[in-house]
Amino acid sequence: MGRRGVLRAAAGPAPVATPRDRTGVVRTVLRSPVGATSAVLLCLLVALAVFAPLLWGDRAAAIDTDALQQGPSPAHLLGTDQLGRDIFFRVLVATRLTIGLALLATVIGVAAGLVLGSAPSVLPRWAGRVVTSAVNIAVAFPGLLLALFFAVIFGTGTIGAVLAIAFAITPSFARLTQTLTASVAGRDFIAAARVCGVGRFRLLTRHVLPNIAEPLVINSTLAAGSALTAFAGLSFLGIGVQAPSYDWGRLLGEGLNRIYLSPAPALGPAVAVVVAGLAFNLFGEAAASAAGRRPQPVRRTPPAPESIVDDSGGGLLTVRNLRVTFPGGISPVRGVSFTVHEGEMIGVVGESGSGKSLTALAVSRLVEHPGEVTADRLEFDGRPLAATPDRELGTKLAMVFQDPMTSFNPTRRIGRQLAEVSEVHQGMSRRDALAKAVDRLRAVRIPEPERRAGQYPHEFSGGMRQRAMIAMGLMGEPRLVIADEPTTALDVTVQREVLRLLARIRAERTAGVLLISHDITVVAQTCDRVLVMYAGRIVEELPTAELFTAARHPYTTALLAAVPDLDTDRDAPLAVIPGRPPEPGEIGPGCPFAPRCPLAGDRCRTEEPELTAMADGHRVACWRSESELTLAATGGPR
Amino acid sequence: MSELRFDAVSVRYGHHLAVDDVSLTVPSGQVVGLVGESGSGKSTLAATAVGLVPATAGRVLVDGAENHLRKVQMVFQDPYSSLDPRMSIGGSIAEAMPRGTDRRAEVARLLELVNLDPGRATALPSRLSGGQRQRVALARALAGRPEVVIADEITSALDVSVQGAVLNLVRDLQRQLGLSMLFISHNLAVVRYVSDRIAVMKSGRIVEEGPAERVLAAPEHPYTRELLAAAPRRHTRLEAS
Numbered sequence: 001m002g003r004r005g006v007l008r009a010a011a012g013p014a015p016v017a018t019p020r021d022r023t024g025v026v027r028t029v030l031r032s033p034v035g036a037t038s039a040v041l042l043c044l045l046v047a048l049a050v051f052a053p054l055l056w057g058d059r060a061a062a063i064d065t066d067a068l069q070q071g072p073s074p075a076h077l078l079g080t081d082q083l084g085r086d087i088f089f090r091v092l093v094a095t096r097l098t099i100g101l102a103l104l105a106t107v108i109g110v111a112a113g114l115v116l117g118s119a120p121s122v123l124p125r126w127a128g129r130v131v132t133s134a135v136n137i138a139v140a141f142p143g144l145l146l147a148l149f150f151a152v153i154f155g156t157g158t159i160g161a162v163l164a165i166a167f168a169i170t171p172s173f174a175r176l177t178q179t180l181t182a183s184v185a186g187r188d189f190i191a192a193a194r195v196c197g198v199g200r201f202r203l204l205t206r207h208v209l210p211n212i213a214e215p216l217v218i219n220s221t222l223a224a225g226s227a228l229t230a231f232a233g234l235s236f237l238g239i240g241v242q243a244p245s246y247d248w249g250r251l252l253g254e255g256l257n258r259i260y261l262s263p264a265p266a267l268g269p270a271v272a273v274v275v276a277g278l279a280f281n282l283f284g285e286a287a288a289s290a291a292g293r294r295p296q297p298v299r300r301t302p303p304a305p306e307s308i309v310d311d312s313g314g315g316l317l318t319v320r321n322l323r324v325t326f327p328g329g330i331s332p333v334r335g336v337s338f339t340v341h342e343g344e345m346i347g348v349v350g351e352s353g354s355g356k357s358l359t360a361l362a363v364s365r366l367v368e369h370p371g372e373v374t375a376d377r378l379e380f381d382g383r384p385l386a387a388t389p390d391r392e393l394g395t396k397l398a399m400v401f402q403d404p405m406t407s408f409n410p411t412r413r414i415g416r417q418l419a420e421v422s423e424v425h426q427g428m429s430r431r432d433a434l435a436k437a438v439d440r441l442r443a444v445r446i447p448e449p450e451r452r453a454g455q456y457p458h459e460f461s462g463g464m465r466q467r468a469m470i471a472m473g474l475m476g477e478p479r480l481v482i483a484d485e486p487t488t489a490l491d492v493t494v495q496r497e498v499l500r501l502l503a504r505i506r507a508e509r510t511a512g513v514l515l516i517s518h519d520i521t522v523v524a525q526t527c528d529r530v531l532v533m534y535a536g537r538i539v540e541e542l543p544t545a546e547l548f549t550a551a552r553h554p555y556t557t558a559l560l561a562a563v564p565d566l567d568t569d570r571d572a573p574l575a576v577i578p579g580r581p582p583e584p585g586e587i588g589p590g591c592p593f594a595p596r597c598p599l600a601g602d603r604c605r606t607e608e609p610e611l612t613a614m615a616d617g618h619r620v621a622c623w624r625s626e627s628e629l630t631l632a633a634t635g636g637p638r
Numbered sequence: 639m640s641e642l643r644f645d646a647v648s649v650r651y652g653h654h655l656a657v658d659d660v661s662l663t664v665p666s667g668q669v670v671g672l673v674g675e676s677g678s679g680k681s682t683l684a685a686t687a688v689g690l691v692p693a694t695a696g697r698v699l700v701d702g703a704e705n706h707l708r709k710v711q712m713v714f715q716d717p718y719s720s721l722d723p724r725m726s727i728g729g730s731i732a733e734a735m736p737r738g739t740d741r742r743a744e745v746a747r748l749l750e751l752v753n754l755d756p757g758r759a760t761a762l763p764s765r766l767s768g769g770q771r772q773r774v775a776l777a778r779a780l781a782g783r784p785e786v787v788i789a790d791e792i793t794s795a796l797d798v799s800v801q802g803a804v805l806n807l808v809r810d811l812q813r814q815l816g817l818s819m820l821f822i823s824h825n826l827a828v829v830r831y832v833s834d835r836i837a838v839m840k841s842g843r844i845v846e847e848g849p850a851e852r853v854l855a856a857p858e859h860p861y862t863r864e865l866l867a868a869a870p871r872r873h874t875r876l877e878a879s
Contacts (some may be wrong), residue, residue, distance in 0.1 A: 210724040566869055568830075570831055
């Protein structure tokens, strides 16, 4: 009885949907076979509940002393009862009372649950604790047991049964409301409203309840199904609906007495209970799965022009025309080509959604289904990446992520997690691997590496964890280190340490480093070359030394001007790039930057430019001629 | 506008002293930038100023008075979670207004003030980009007619290309309205750009405070010097050492 709801809520915060998704949920429900069937059944039940007593009320009540306790016959499809009344019509007519009482019990139960569940957020703290504890105790009892308990207290009869079932639903709903409320209460918009002086009650009705309504409604539907079966149970036991009223449970009880003589009078109401209960539950399930898994809007992107294949010498990592595509034709990476040489540090800059992280994942073979990676050439250390065995990739390629907390297993010691790399990939013994782990922790300048190796990830600070992550990459003999925003979560002083460490690995081991960052100054400080990405493509590639003097693409120059640093003129307004970057599905035929570009012309809006070489090591994807760009970049006359 | 003063404020979470005896003044009509690493207590200090976290010791005063509910407003870090997804942006802004305001006109005026089309008042936050949402959050903070505004890492959740627009707006509004402001960020370059004075926080304490030019040009505390040295600069290269 609603127990499923508690589990669902405990499993994690419910997905909070935006309102425009709500019609989408209904549509998704109706489109799924289960949802459509249960919806039709529910409509049928409601129609029966409304019309059956009007149409067949008389026939169901008609006493026929000539046909007592008959079996099924063409005249009486399910037979007759001990007063000769037609059981088929009695089942149809009983729909109204059965469904009505179940819904009434659900409404009372859900309402009481809502009040109890939201009370702690409105009441003073001590009173809230009392309510919470009471609910916690009540949740521990099985629903049907509570219903029987209440049925005894309220006495036998319809009202008693309704209240019994309602209060049996209440605890689990109160708990569900509490859990959902707690998951919303931690969000900033609640804090923001409190700062604005919004009262507790208004906070609950305007901000909390609307944001948890969806899972509550879904669970209410499920609860209605349970209430219906539970009510039938009580009536069956004789403590629910009393004669002369009748619902399915009573009819079932009456029919059961002579089930061995004639099964039909018992099976009829039984089937009705099962079908109705299923209809409610399945509809709730379908709604829940529709709410949890929203369909992605499917958009078609026009294919980008084929990138010019550059067959010039391969490096450590050679990437030509790399694309990552997701179902629905969305391609967040659209034809990226670059090379990383040994001992070279390459920076990739771009905003969120530019495809830089996905490029890194594709290069490390970490793009998960349903993403699809294609490339004209994708080679690592002289071999196609697809043909490199996992073991080799595990030791030659190291990956460093933004948040090392989620990259480490929180329940295992750091040293063991590092050692595992060598045990698995290099077949080292446990002891040797651990010694190597300590050595590598020392190499990334973690103080007291022996002691630290025995600690858990949560005992490390953020910068220390990031260094341990890099140490893990060093357990093999990495030829290439891919670092995706390795310093974004870190403070500037720690950031400098981590960047220095990467630079040192590059210098000492002649490994290649691919550093991905949204911060152009970080890249400018450490890398040899910069790749600027926008909307899934590289728009400019140039040596870092020329970044602030010779950058040509309007996006690169705008980006450089938009980010303040310690030398920015404090009295002038910061340069602003109007608009926002396009989503992968919004990219049209022209240059994706054209809508935001001060230099955009007609051609820019219809045709996407190729990345073409301007000078040695400098490539730009822009239709504007070099002289125009130079003028714009140097702030000359336009 | 008026002055915000932290008077020997301490905040303790269990055994952890998040804010340790902080005294700091945001002078009337000035911007004080607060820098420090994550976990240094910056955000906790902000939360005590708006009453989200009670101070364990000390007082927060606005113009010398302790009762300052609504007089201090805050703009939060993440505009994706600081606006109620089920409420129109106009509704969110109107909610913060004092009673008896002509809400519709005031919402339109505030949206215009933050360079948004007043016609979008009925839009839900999901229709807006991150930068636009942060402007709505700024408008909401101003709707309460605050004496002091606290900006807690307001650009760190935004893309670099829209950060500049929000920073420009903050500066313009501050000058236009003469706001007193506590501007919190871990990014020294951003703090430098908007602040008149700079305070540096470390392990729950303010280790240095003074006029922006002085703190940047002649830092006194070793930690401030370390921060300045570590801040990424365009024309210096980081060498492997």
